[in-house]
Amino acid sequence: MLIPWPELVTFLAAGMVMNLTPGPDVMFATASGLSGGPRAGIAAGLGVGLGGLWHVGLAAAGLSALVAASPGALQAIRWAGAAYLAWLAWKGWTAAPVAPAAQGQDPIQGQRGMLRAFGKGALTNVLNPKPVLFILAFLPQFTDPARGPVAVQILALGALFTLTGTLITAGYGALAGLAHRAVARRMARLGKVSAVIYAALAARLALD
Numbered sequence: 001m002l003i004p005w006p007e008l009v010t011f012l013a014a015g016m017v018m019n020l021t022p023g024p025d026v027m028f029a030t031a032s033g034l035s036g037g038p039r040a041g042i043a044a045g046l047g048v049g050l051g052g053l054w055h056v057g058l059a060a061a062g063l064s065a066l067v068a069a070s071p072g073a074l075q076a077i078r079w080a081g082a083a084y085l086a087w088l089a090w091k092g093w094t095a096a097p098v099a100p101a102a103q104g105q106d107p108i109q110g111q112r113g114m115l116r117a118f119g120k121g122a123l124t125n126v127l128n129p130k131p132v133l134f135i136l137a138f139l140p141q142f143t144d145p146a147r148g149p150v151a152v153q154i155l156a157l158g159a160l161f162t163l164t165g166t167l168i169t170a171g172y173g174a175l176a177g178l179a180h181r182a183v184a185r186r187m188a189r190l191g192k193v194s195a196v197i198y199a200a201l202a203a204r205l206a207l208d
Contacts, residue, residue, distance in 0.1 A: 019165040033176030041173020047118035049166025051125025055132040056158030060151040089199035
């Protein structure tokens, strides 16, 4: 079930750009870094990563059951994923810039302590249904039943995606703890870059 190198590089590059895009997880890690310092920001990022593994497991189990029940289910999921990624592209392109809230408050409440930051990061990600929807839209386009069980491929790709996402989110938290609000003012610039990536992935799914 080895993925060809060009496809793997494409997957890693797209995943890194998406993970760099400011979202609730990044904002939480950043807020934790701002309020509790670099260690709290890193702990928040690690907690978010742990929650991401939960969603990868759910996606792998769900896809395995669907493909076993209907061989055409994977193709249907790819088309649904294309529509979802196209919507994310439009949303990212038209979104207003993210700015720090007034009166010195952060847009998402962070955590000062490392254990609290880690726990809340994991819990909020586990309870958020959006990550599993994104995983179902993004990962299947890099799978191929000819390479082996789709669920195993989803687990492998999901682990890579979660690893890079955890490192990036923890990096945001650490940097926020060091650079304070200068980070928050620059994060929104990645919104349009991510929109282009989402649109390209949606087109790839639709035309494949």
